[in-house]
Amino acid sequence: GGSNARNAPGGDRAPTNPLTHLRDYGAIRVFASATCPICLEEHNPIVALQCGHAMCEEDFKRLGGYLASDKEKHKAAARAADSGGESAATPVLSAVDEVAYNSPVPRSHVLSMPAPPDARVRSPFDRVPTPAMDTPPRRRSAWGIPASVTIQAPSSPRQDTPSRRRGRPRGGGAWAWGITRHCDNDLCTMNGTLHRVLYSVGEDPHDGMGYESCYRIGSKVVPDGTGGLWIQEACQIGHTDDWPVFHKNRRREVEKYEIHREAVIVSDGNGGVWTMTVAEGTDSCEVKRFMSNSTHHIATVPIGSTLYYGPGGKVWINVESNDGYDFSVDEPLEGGLWLFGSHSKELLFSSPSLGVNFPTGGVDSDGAGNLWLLEESADARVLILKRILANGESEDTGMGFPAGGTCVYGCGSSSGAYVFHPSPELDDFEGQLTYVSREDRTRRWSSVLIGGCPTDTKFANDGNGGLWALIVDDDDECRMSKCDSAGITPIHDWGLPFASTELVGG
Numbered sequence: 001g002g003s004n005a006r007n008a009p010g011g012d013r014a015p016t017n018p019l020t021h022l023r024d025y026g027a028i029r030v031f032a033s034a035t036c037p038i039c040l041e042e043h044n045p046i047v048a049l050q051c052g053h054a055m056c057e058e059d060f061k062r063l064g065g066y067l068a069s070d071k072e073k074h075k076a077a078a079r080a081a082d083s084g085g086e087s088a089a090t091p092v093l094s095a096v097d098e099v100a101y102n103s104p105v106p107r108s109h110v111l112s113m114p115a116p117p118d119a120r121v122r123s124p125f126d127r128v129p130t131p132a133m134d135t136p137p138r139r140r141s142a143w144g145i146p147a148s149v150t151i152q153a154p155s156s157p158r159q160d161t162p163s164r165r166r167g168r169p170r171g172g173g174a175w176a177w178g179i180t181r182h183c184d185n186d187l188c189t190m191n192g193t194l195h196r197v198l199y200s201v202g203e204d205p206h207d208g209m210g211y212e213s214c215y216r217i218g219s220k221v222v223p224d225g226t227g228g229l230w231i232q233e234a235c236q237i238g239h240t241d242d243w244p245v246f247h248k249n250r251r252r253e254v255e256k257y258e259i260h261r262e263a264v265i266v267s268d269g270n271g272g273v274w275t276m277t278v279a280e281g282t283d284s285c286e287v288k289r290f291m292s293n294s295t296h297h298i299a300t301v302p303i304g305s306t307l308y309y310g311p312g313g314k315v316w317i318n319v320e321s322n323d324g325y326d327f328s329v330d331e332p333l334e335g336g337l338w339l340f341g342s343h344s345k346e347l348l349f350s351s352p353s354l355g356v357n358f359p360t361g362g363v364d365s366d367g368a369g370n371l372w373l374l375e376e377s378a379d380a381r382v383l384i385l386k387r388i389l390a391n392g393e394s395e396d397t398g399m400g401f402p403a404g405g406t407c408v409y410g411c412g413s414s415s416g417a418y419v420f421h422p423s424p425e426l427d428d429f430e431g432q433l434t435y436v437s438r439e440d441r442t443r444r445w446s447s448v449l450i451g452g453c454p455t456d457t458k459f460a461n462d463g464n465g466g467l468w469a470l471i472v473d474d475d476d477e478c479r480m481s482k483c484d485s486a487g488i489t490p491i492h493d494w495g496l497p498f499a500s501t502e503l504v505g506g
Contacts, residue, residue, distance in 0.1 A: 027065055029057065038497075174201045174460045174468040175229060175504040176209070176480070177221055178496035188214050198231075201468060201480060201492065201503075209480075209492050213253070218261075223504050224249075225269040225309055225367065227463055232259060245273065245290075257290045269369075270313040274340075278303060287317065289342050296342050301333060311369025311390040314341045318363070321351060337371075339390060348392040367412035367461055367505075374401065374408050374419075385419060385436055397445040399436050405455065412463040412505075415440065418483065420459065423452070431455050433469075435485045451488045459483075461505030468505065472498050 033044040036056035043056040047065070055063075176199040183190070183197045196215040202208035218234030228249035235243050242258040245265070259265065263275040272291040279286045285305060287298045301319050308316035321335040336350040362374040362383070369390050374383040382400040385408065389395070399419075406421040416437035423432035433450040458470040466484040473479065478501075480492040494501065 027060065030054070172203055172462055172464045172466070173208075173227070174462055175199065175212075175221070175223075176201050176470075176494065177502040177504060178494075179217075179500040180496055183211075183214050185211070185214065190214055190216075197496070203482060203491060205491050212248075220265060221502070221504050222265050222267060223309075223461070224267040229504065230265060230267055230273055232261070232265065234261070247271075256292070259290065264307055266307040266309055266315055268313045268315065269309065269311075272313070274298075274307055274315040276301070276305065276307055287340065289315075291342075298340055298342070299333060299345060302335075306363075308363065308371060309365040309367070309369075310339060314339055314344075314369075314390070316340075316365070316371055337388065346392075348388065349394075362406075362408065364408050364410045364417075366410040366414055366417060367463060368414040370414060372408045372410055372417045374406060376403065385417065387417075397436055397438075399434075399445060399447050401434075405431065409459050409461065409467055411461050411465050411467055413437075413465045416465060416485075418450070418459070418467055420453070420457070426452050429455055431457070433483060433488065437485070448485055450483060450485070453488070458501070458503050460503035463505060468503055470494065470498065470501060470503050 027047050027049050029045050030048045031045040033042055034046045034054055035042050036046070036059055037053075038055055038059040041056070045057070046054050047057050047060040048054045178197050178199070179194055180197050181192060181194055183195070185191070188195075195217060196219060198212040198215065198221070200210045200212055202210075215231070216234040220230075220232035220234075222230045224230055224247065226249075228247060231246045231248055231253070233244050233246060241260055241262075243261045244255050245257040245259050246253050246255050257273065259273070259275055260277045263277040266274045268274055268289065268291075270291075272289060275288050275290065276285045277288070278284075279300065283303050284300050285303055286300055287307075289296045289298055299317075301317065302321070304320040306318045308318070310316045317338045317340055319333050319335050319338055333345070334347055334350055337348050339346045339348055364372050366372055366387070371388040373386045373388060375386050376382075377384060377400070381403055383403055383406050385397045385399045385401065387395040387397070401419055401421040404422065406419060409418045409420065411418060416435060419434045419436060420431050421434065423430075426432060430452045431454075432452055434447050435450055436445060436447045438445050453469060453471055454473075456472070460468045462468055462482070466482060469481045469483050469488065471479055471481055471488075471490075478494040478496075478498050479490045480494050481488050481490045483489075
């Protein structure tokens, strides 16, 4: 799933992802003294956001934001980085990780060193709350859900600790990817500076969350489709553009590939990955498949195309309209939904035949090789939930949802999905989670209301027919909850900042 656009006052299309909001909408510099909730230091002036938050200008810019007066400078810096100029030494990170970026850390291929048994390793749900770890006071966002983030940040050599909980089992669990200054592992060389911390998340409320490793800000994490992770370890910018990619499962973490740091990565489900990287000097992207013994160039597609986890080693690609993109490498592909294999390309639906807004949460993999789509009705007022099968067939569930602020989430089941959507019974700061499923005997689709959540709730597939949800309640307490057809059950407290935490599913 992803974030959805909504109609803002005045008719503008306002991004509901708060990170996009920072870059594009009304942040102002206020000449007043206040304590920044990120670095916990007093600053004057500060940056005030329309949503009610405030922070220091330095952390605001690390988060990816810029004031109106800085917009042209931001664009110039980006152009200089693209041309290999001096600013290329500055990391170009995802917006989530900009908030945590502190300073470049030396690159390392060193695998994690086990912490001794007496090392203090504490999971966030049993921590003593401190101002540095707690989520700052926040006002609920309006309709739309921020993307459940999957691409991450830089660290230094990771420090693991032996634990019987390490590497969650397939099905029922998830991974939590947070940011902290103090991970409570005494051997971690990054303690005292912002860095990423990975936890495995299980269903046991007492022993279900286990510390895994620490990573540099800038590293990327994506699910492998079988309960593990692909982790791209960030390196010092300017040292190399190809960063090592590790496969992590319940037993070990092994380096497999080196892939461009700006590549979009999607698992192939068979021990390899698909990547999409902007081709230098063009407005197109190169699609490759990395396998254990080979790398294949598959196609060139326009910028704006999207990859989704597919069946049997294949990948779904929504190819943007090919008007004006560079055809010098490959023949142009018609815009629409394609299914790519190492030696095959099949157009299943052309763009005009799909009324789907791909980038805004209207599409998600079901985890079994198929896709869920929210397709606009003829009058664009309702979204109809459909499923696209690998053989090109389309199944209409007959279930309709409001056209604004609705997202679909696969859950590792070929016969069920969750839809998070507005409801007239809830206020503008809450959404309704609905489970849609097909009865095997009658093959009829039905739906059940699961419960209400704040609109900024983050969801992740549990690989076993359910979802994990990261929810901030009315008391500003952050909790991991389990969602299934019976309801939403709080499982763990989560002590790291909500805004920079990502849930990664199976």
